[in-house]
Amino acid sequence: MTDTKDEECSGKLVKLTLVGEPLTGKSSICNRYLGGCGVSFGSTQGAEVSAAQWVGARPPTPLQICDVAGAARVTNMLPNYLYASDIVIFVYDLTNLQSFDKLDVWMKTIKDIFESEPRKPLMALFGNKSDLEHQRAVRLSCVQKFSSEHLLENFKGSARTGEMVNTAFSKLISRVLGVKMPIEIVAHRKSTDTQISEQLNIQPVEDTNNTLIMNRKMLRKIQRKASSSVCCVQ
Known part of the structure; x- marks a missing residue:
């Protein structure tokens, strides 16, 4: 990211x-992103607004x-x-088919609201509760069709384990800002999500993008170690 883009x-x-x-x-997704345990008690009344910062930019970008x-x-x-929303995330429970079916109504309602606005928000789809994949009620083909029809970024994760929450938010924020998501952030999120899953004794689903980054990082580490060993022998 260049200094000009940072400014x-x-x-x-x-x-x-x-x-x-x-x-x-x-609420659990928001709680997880804000550093909480990813569990929210009680239902939201109206709307709850929280402040945060995204550290992928210098200085950090303020979030609402x-x-x-x-x-x-x-x-x-x-x-x-x-x-004034820059990003709208449509959340559904992948173990609850009705929560997904209702997204058609949500989409129409929100598109009507922004129809007269000159600047449209970036929209994305987030399937929550991937830790309950064995109870999945929403077919993957239906999700892919919906996201394709409405040109949505498509994510699947879990507020409980933290899987994909930070990555999804960071990816969307970086797109709005027009910057590249730092590799360090993705690698850190992967490490953090793994630690949380181990504490909860839950096996997270692999994030292919993160895995690729971590593999490259590990490869460089192995190469440096191999190079160091050769020097010692000589």
Whole structure:
């Protein structure tokens, strides 16, 4: 990332808004990203807004994370919650088919709200509760079709284990800012997610992008070690 790009990102506030049906884990996802345990108790009333920072830019980019209650879709307050959103993340529970089917209604409602706006938000799809993959009720082909029809970034992860939460947020934020997501952030997120999964005795699903980065890092480490050994022998 160049100094010029850093200056452009400096001070820019990025707003992420999470929407979807009740009990899909939106609050838990926000809690996980903000450094919590990924478990939220009780239902959201209206919308909850949190402040954070994304360390992928220098200086860190200020964030506003808006967790919209599932019941807010049928209220007049939804346009206010979505106002100035740079990113809208549609969350569904992959063990609950109805939570996915309702996304069609959410999509139409939100597109209508932004129809007259000159700047449209970046939209993405997040399938939560991947730690319960054995209870999956939403077919992968349906998810792929929906994301393709609406041109959505498609993520699958778990607020409970932390899988893909940080990576998804960072990838979307970096796209809004027009910068490349630092490799260090991705590698750190992978390491952190693995530690959390081990503590919970849960085997996370591999993130192919992160695995590739970690493999390259490990390869360089092995090469340096091999080079050092040769020098010692000589």
